[in-house]
Amino acid sequence: MARDSSRETILDRAVQIASVQGLDGLSIGGVATAVAMSKGGICAHFPSKASLQAAVVERATEIFRGAVVEPIFSRPPGLERLRALTDAWFAYLAAETFEGGCFFTNALLELDNLEEVEARGAVAGQYGRYLDLIERLAVEAIARGELRAELNPRRFAFELLSSQLGVLVWRGLGKTEEGFALARAASNDLLVRSAV
Amino acid sequence: MARDSSRETILDRAVQIASVQGLDGLSIGGVATAVAMSKGGICAHFPSKASLQAAVVERATEIFRGAVVEPIFSRPPGLERLRALTDAWFAYLAAETFEGGCFFTNALLELDNLEEVEARGAVAGQYGRYLDLIERLAVEAIARGELRAELNPRRFAFELLSSQLGVLVWRGLGKTEEGFALARAASNDLLVRSAV
DNA sequence: TTGAAATACGAACGTCCGTTCTGTACGATC
DNA sequence: GATCGTACAGAACGGACGTTCGTATTTCAA
Numbered sequence: 308m309a310r311d312s313s314r315e316t317i318l319d320r321a322v323q324i325a326s327v328q329g330l331d332g333l334s335i336g337g338v339a340t341a342v343a344m345s346k347g348g349i350c351a352h353f354p355s356k357a358s359l360q361a362a363v364v365e366r367a368t369e370i371f372r373g374a375v376v377e378p379i380f381s382r383p384p385g386l387e388r389l390r391a392l393t394d395a396w397f398a399y400l401a402a403e404t405f406e407g408g409c410f411f412t413n414a415l416l417e418l419d420n421l422e423e424v425e426a427r428g429a430v431a432g433q434y435g436r437y438l439d440l441i442e443r444l445a446v447e448a449i450a451r452g453e454l455r456a457e458l459n460p461r462r463f464a465f466e467l468l469s470s471q472l473g474v475l476v477w478r479g480l481g482k483t484e485e486g487f488a489l490a491r492a493a494s495n496d497l498l499v500r501s502a503v
Numbered sequence: 504m505a506r507d508s509s510r511e512t513i514l515d516r517a518v519q520i521a522s523v524q525g526l527d528g529l530s531i532g533g534v535a536t537a538v539a540m541s542k543g544g545i546c547a548h549f550p551s552k553a554s555l556q557a558a559v560v561e562r563a564t565e566i567f568r569g570a571v572v573e574p575i576f577s578r579p580p581g582l583e584r585l586r587a588l589t590d591a592w593f594a595y596l597a598a599e600t601f602e603g604g605c606f607f608t609n610a611l612l613e614l615d616n617l618e619e620v621e622a623r624g625a626v627a628g629q630y631g632r633y634l635d636l637i638e639r640l641a642v643e644a645i646a647r648g649e650l651r652a653e654l655n656p657r658r659f660a661f662e663l664l665s666s667q668l669g670v671l672v673w674r675g676l677g678k679t680e681e682g683f684a685l686a687r688a689a690s691n692d693l694l695v696r697s698a699v
Numbered sequence: 700t701t702g703a704a705a706t707a708c709g710a711a712c713g714t715c716c717g718t719t720c721t722g723t724a725c726g727a728t729c
Numbered sequence: 730g731a732t733c734g735t736a737c738a739g740a741a742c743g744g745a746c747g748t749t750c751g752t753a754t755t756t757c758a759a
Binding site for chain 2: 715716717718719720
Binding site: 326329417419431470473476478485492493 | 523
């Protein structure tokens with residue numbers, strides 16, 4: 308099998324496994340079984356577990372950006388792009404892009420107290436960039452006069468993200484659909500009361 | 504050492520370890536080292552890892568109830584008791600009652616896709632009871648005319664919990680204090696705009 | 700066709716896991 | 730003071746972990 312092709316196969320499966328079992332719970336043997344390879348074959352591509360974890364986070368970032376971030380830039384900036392982001396995120400979760408739910412939220416809460424896991428910084432970094440994106444979109448909408456000028460964009464980002472986190476908990480409770488409904492209502496309410 | 508005393512010592516340490524390493528990442532050997540006992544000594548109290556995990560969830564429930572739930576019933580019902588709950592939850596997190604943050608949110612998102620872990624049901628059950636409590640407090644406040652009659656108590660619970668989840672993410676990003684400030688503002692805003 | 704490089708297998712290593720078993724202190728009971 | 734049961738240590742097990750290494754197979758260029 309060609310080098311890149313095999314590496315991609317491994318990573319795509321590893322990302323899904325990590326989203327379910329956790330980034331730390333990810334095991335080389337488990338990945339090997341899942342892609343029908345030997346452990347030695349996996350180690351030929353990733354010299355250590357830490358490097359596999361780092362590559363997994365990188366791949367998850369690409370997937371998330373492709374599913375949630377990049378599509379919204381085809382929409383006009385401001386409020387419409389902001390709404391596109393919330394829609395894209397709900398669609399991303401509903402489509403089970405990651406089998407375990409939201410890869411980054413799972414990883415962040417799993418690793419936030421484990422300093423010895425190298426991938427922790429990459430996860431936090433990506434999460435921070437996502438929050439900055441929401442904040443930036445809010446600033447744009449304010450500049451365009453679509454959201455109230457006195458709105459705190461950071462608080463706006465906090466509340467929008469919080470709704471998304473709520474869905475994840477409802478999902479964990481086996482009430483995914485109700486969670487979506489509540490989160491959509493909460494997000495919409497946030498946008499409405501933030502509008503001019 | 505007396506049976507109960509030793510069992511309590513083990514559980515108290517195991518709860519803290521599980522809140523950091525995860526309920527599944529908890530290991531008998533790790534607990535044994537932490538309490539300066541042998542693995543055999545631990546197994547004398549808990550015949551299997553699953554039973555240890557179950558006891559840990561039970562102990563964590565007691566701790567959470569003691570820190571967040573029970574104190575609020577010394578306050579008058581309705582809006583004041585609701586405010587007491589949000590204050591108690593922020594205090595519970597700020598005090599690092601669990602070293603790893605919120606034990607139950609960590610455990611819920613860790614286990615939500617792992618059906619083979621028996622403790623998963625207990626975690627979800629306790630989480631559900633907490634949400635029901637918030638909802639019930641909202642219903643009481645509505646009945647007393649302190650919150651708007653047309654308010655959806657389940658959505659209220661969703662939004663209040665979501666703010667708490669936001670703090671956990673901010674904590675994972677190393678911005679705990681900012682997270683507290685944002686969550687307090689969001690919670691207060693929710694209560695204000697839900698009031699009559 | 701031949702040679703070299705890429706690619707993956709399979710075995711082995713030391714460590715840690717959960718679990719079980721035996722031995723041994725200690726404290727209460729009669 | 731002998732007896733008994735509790736509480737724990739310590740060793741051992743089979744298995745999974747991450748990692749390394751030697752070898753076989755494939756791939757492609759010369």
